[in-house]
Amino acid sequence: MAVVALLTFALIDLAPGSYLDELALNPQISSAMLARMRVQYGLDQPFYRKFWQWGRSVAAGDFGYSLVYQRPIRELVAERLWNTVRLNLLALTMAWIVGLALGLLAAAARGSPVDWTITGVTTVLLSTPAVVLAVVLFASAARFGVPLGAVFLPVTAVAAVWLPAIARHTRAAVLAALAAPHMLAARARGVGRGRLLMVHATREALNPLTSLLGVSIAGLLSASLPVEVIMSWPGIGQLTFDAVLKRDLFLVVDLVQLSALLLLAGNAMSDILLHTLDPRIARP
Amino acid sequence: MTTLRRAAWTVLVVACLVALCPDFFSPYPPTRQHRDLPYASPGRYNAASFQWLAHGESYRWLGLVPASLRLFVASEPGGIFVLGTDEFGRDWYSRLCHGASVTLFLAPAAAVLSIAMALLVGAWAGFRGGWIDAMVMRGSEVFVVLPWFYVVIALRAALPLTASGTALLFVVFAAVATLGCATPARLFRGLTRALQTREFVLAARAAGANGPQTMRRHLLPFLLPAAWTQFLVAVPVYIVTEVTLSFLGLGAAEPTPTWGGMLVPLQQYVVLTSYPWMFAPAVAVIVVCLALQTVASHQSSVASRATNDR
Numbered sequence: 001m002a003v004v005a006l007l008t009f010a011l012i013d014l015a016p017g018s019y020l021d022e023l024a025l026n027p028q029i030s031s032a033m034l035a036r037m038r039v040q041y042g043l044d045q046p047f048y049r050k051f052w053q054w055g056r057s058v059a060a061g062d063f064g065y066s067l068v069y070q071r072p073i074r075e076l077v078a079e080r081l082w083n084t085v086r087l088n089l090l091a092l093t094m095a096w097i098v099g100l101a102l103g104l105l106a107a108a109a110r111g112s113p114v115d116w117t118i119t120g121v122t123t124v125l126l127s128t129p130a131v132v133l134a135v136v137l138f139a140s141a142a143r144f145g146v147p148l149g150a151v152f153l154p155v156t157a158v159a160a161v162w163l164p165a166i167a168r169h170t171r172a173a174v175l176a177a178l179a180a181p182h183m184l185a186a187r188a189r190g191v192g193r194g195r196l197l198m199v200h201a202t203r204e205a206l207n208p209l210t211s212l213l214g215v216s217i218a219g220l221l222s223a224s225l226p227v228e229v230i231m232s233w234p235g236i237g238q239l240t241f242d243a244v245l246k247r248d249l250f251l252v253v254d255l256v257q258l259s260a261l262l263l264l265a266g267n268a269m270s271d272i273l274l275h276t277l278d279p280r281i282a283r284p
Numbered sequence: 285m286t287t288l289r290r291a292a293w294t295v296l297v298v299a300c301l302v303a304l305c306p307d308f309f310s311p312y313p314p315t316r317q318h319r320d321l322p323y324a325s326p327g328r329y330n331a332a333s334f335q336w337l338a339h340g341e342s343y344r345w346l347g348l349v350p351a352s353l354r355l356f357v358a359s360e361p362g363g364i365f366v367l368g369t370d371e372f373g374r375d376w377y378s379r380l381c382h383g384a385s386v387t388l389f390l391a392p393a394a395a396v397l398s399i400a401m402a403l404l405v406g407a408w409a410g411f412r413g414g415w416i417d418a419m420v421m422r423g424s425e426v427f428v429v430l431p432w433f434y435v436v437i438a439l440r441a442a443l444p445l446t447a448s449g450t451a452l453l454f455v456v457f458a459a460v461a462t463l464g465c466a467t468p469a470r471l472f473r474g475l476t477r478a479l480q481t482r483e484f485v486l487a488a489r490a491a492g493a494n495g496p497q498t499m500r501r502h503l504l505p506f507l508l509p510a511a512w513t514q515f516l517v518a519v520p521v522y523i524v525t526e527v528t529l530s531f532l533g534l535g536a537a538e539p540t541p542t543w544g545g546m547l548v549p550l551q552q553y554v555v556l557t558s559y560p561w562m563f564a565p566a567v568a569v570i571v572v573c574l575a576l577q578t579v580a581s582h583q584s585s586v587a588s589r590a591t592n593d594r
Contacts, residue, residue, distance in 0.1 A: 126573075
């Protein structure tokens, strides 16, 4: 985490131009006032002092002050963080439910037109950039009179990024599971086709899928940022984007930190889940 | 070779040709404006005459060789717009061709850079083991944990907003490639470690081969197919990265056409609902990525079969 912080801090610090430079263009703000603001926000300090100060205050729970919004960053982030988490949780749930269903369906009907359709659609979805998807969704929503502010739209856009990968992995995992010798044994014992698929194969397929869950959590924030920006969803992705354009140093650093933290939390969660579902991997 | 794969390769070859000589395939320079024909739908205007393989406006092939031969040209006034025009009356098809040369150069270049770095670092770490291995692995974890899009945006912020579009895009892509090399590096490291336990490596060592020799003669031949697969998988990812960055206004600046930059007009509601031909770059991206995926999935199955057989 410290490395991440140092990297972002250095990057933004090296950037030419700051928020105050833009203020300097405003004729109503005197240069004396600018100088005072520079001192007040500690922007006149050398790089390492700024970093040290920032690190100390973050450790004390103070995330600093946004220059552009003129508000403490903690407040600013708090009201937007939930939006992003909600968007991603909903999207993840949707992607997994639909993806699993499609994957199972395709595996059950292997080689049939249903399988072909599902594979085809997911392949096309897989190569569609999220931004294009968001825009197309927006256009169709406008045409069919769906309210544009609905949660449904960004959730679908983010979910559609992960859905194809999940559906394809499910199909592959279930097919691999069905080919295993103990499946033949189960069939020989007279286990029904439905039960075989839903109980035996699904249990077997869970393991690779849980790893995919970790990966999908890791990629979630990156996937939701463009969607947030396009659909003006008030989350931290949009906030980051704005902060970057406006050169709001502390805000950018805090947000990149926060996103890395969210990612770590997601990864840890999926690792724990994998251990619970499959205790075998605990053995070295 | 199945029909599907043949089609995919055809798409890729055509895309590469267009990207290599965009001027030949397009009737107009990418910035030529037909101010009297904004948002013209695809078609022929003012009875412009059509000529195959004729000499049109001169250009420099690859920026060096002067030429003027074009696949087809249309007489003035009016014109022939295969994919319509945008708000300045620029021929959308010509811009698509020129956009291909930026997007389809940048993405493979980034992929090559990323995979080469990954191969170097991964194979080295796997080969040497010990503390070098441990350090590389911890370092790659930092990269993997970074939400890459946030980092790219932060990086873009570090570069001046007004800098020239294409040069900037190169810097950003070099950074994206560096970030992206972590995952394949871990893969190559794993492969190297697995290969080192095989008998033929042991035999080579016993026969007195030193480190670099073992690496080059015995390990690299096994790593290269995997690298090729990783390359094919990485290219569409970088194409999508370019599209996303440019779409959000962080990529190449106007008037340089890139596929992502050409999607920017879609942010306007009117364009989105009334001018369907403006979706052409999106279709191009999807088709090229589909072709790459088809080739990549076949390649990976071939590679895994080869590794298992030997």
